Amino acid sequence: MTTKREKICNTPECRRMRALLSDFIDHALHWRTARSLEAHLAACPPCRCYVATIERTIVLYRERPVVDVPLAVRGHLREVLRERHESAPKKRAGRCCAGKETMRRATAGVAKTKKLAGKA
């Protein structure tokens, strides 16, 4: 069984609604424009549904859980940064650039952590 195509309204007002949709959702429109779109929404169920589902989409993404940075990653990050800090303490006072050697060691560190994570 196939799903019915959504009823797409195609009046000039509906097209205008769709063109200004993101600004409307973000409250970035002049109040007069926003009010005219609200009036259109009140009279146009397909547009109302469309706006509601776009808003719902954003809410669903916002509700996705935020992941904690794994402890091993946090620890390794600090280790790498501290190493860089200690390897270039004098440069920090003037211009801070730890150079390629620290970058190489840092990259090697990521590989090491991956290996450890793999073993665990």
Add this chain to the structure above:
Amino acid sequence: MTQATEATVVQREERKLVEGCRRGDFDCFERLMARYEKKIYNLALRMLRDPDDAHEILQETFLKVYDNLEKFRGEAQMSTWIYRIAMNEALMRIRKDKHRPRSLEIVDEDGERREIDVADWKPRPVDRALTKELGGELDRAVALLPEDYRGAFLLRDIEGLSNEQIAKAMKLSVPAVKSRIHRARVFLRNELATYFAKGRRDN
């Protein structure tokens, strides 16, 4: 506290931390890092969908922040500057990886819309498996977006940056940012409409 006052307080605190870093106080850098590491890790995870990649982006971002703190003049907000570095790293990695599955072209916004009511757009709360399935679907859909659309959408709708901040972070014009966010939202909405319509049909 109003949002504007809160932002000023944050900026003032961060300026102090940057000054501390410049004096060579590593604790200040650690405090700065603690403010952003979770956000950057999650952003990288959503951009690349791989914990190892997210780890590397996180590390490269903070190494660059550390190395370039001297150049940070405070004209942009610290958050915008850090997001810019992280986004740049993520985009470079995606574009470099030839084996990564290609994202879809964004199709015409009316192309795949299905008839469905917003009331059907939720998993049954008792069904954890379905919630997990929806989470997977959300991840799948966002991964289909071209990387700059994905980046703009995540920075706007997940991280809450303004269009102007995203334009700075992604080196795009504000109209280009707005267009990407709009088309990304419509694309994701259409993907989810198909998913929920299928769920309704199967029940």
